[in-house]
Amino acid sequence: xxxxxxxxxxxxxxxxxxxxxxxxxxxxxxxxxxxxxxxxxxxxxxxxxxxxxxxxxxxxxxxxxxxxxxxxxxxxxxxxxxxxxxxxxxxxxxxxxxxxxxxxxxxxxxxxxxxxxxxxxxxxxxx
Numbered sequence: 001x002x003x004x005x006x007x008x009x010x011x012x013x014x015x016x017x018x019x020x021x022x023x024x025x026x027x028x029x030x031x032x033x034x035x036x037x038x039x040x041x042x043x044x045x046x047x048x049x050x051x052x053x054x055x056x057x058x059x060x061x062x063x064x065x066x067x068x069x070x071x072x073x074x075x076x077x078x079x080x081x082x083x084x085x086x087x088x089x090x091x092x093x094x095x096x097x098x099x100x101x102x103x104x105x106x107x108x109x110x111x112x113x114x115x116x117x118x119x120x121x122x123x124x125x126x127x
Contacts, residue, residue, distance in 0.1 A: 082115065086108065086111065086112065086115075089108065090104075090105070090108050093105060093108070
């Protein structure tokens with residue numbers, strides 16, 4: 001039995017909005033902490049530290065997008081290969097006599113239903 005993460009059942013737009021809201025909250029917290037620290041220390045800039053942290057954040061963000069893109073591409077490739085294999089099997093079923101061919105087609109129809117029900121939690125559609 002395949003166990004899914006709760007993230008696969010949540011639509012992508014909701015995840016995007018949640019992450020944006022969290023980013024805005026932490027942005028406002030950062031502004032508040034910076035103003036409070038400037039009042040205490042009278043330092044106007046932390047340029048080198050800010051630059052290093054932003055560089056590390058950009059690097060982390062780049063790796064994250066790269067990994068998610070490669071994972072999506074590999075999953076899409078597997079889905080396309082499976083669809084091609086099932087299509088080839090359906091074409092090969094045409095070589096059998098009518099009674100066996102009808103049984104094969106019924107089984108392939110059930111298999112397509114199970115494949116589509118498997119794809120629905122991730123909401124990946126090819127068309």
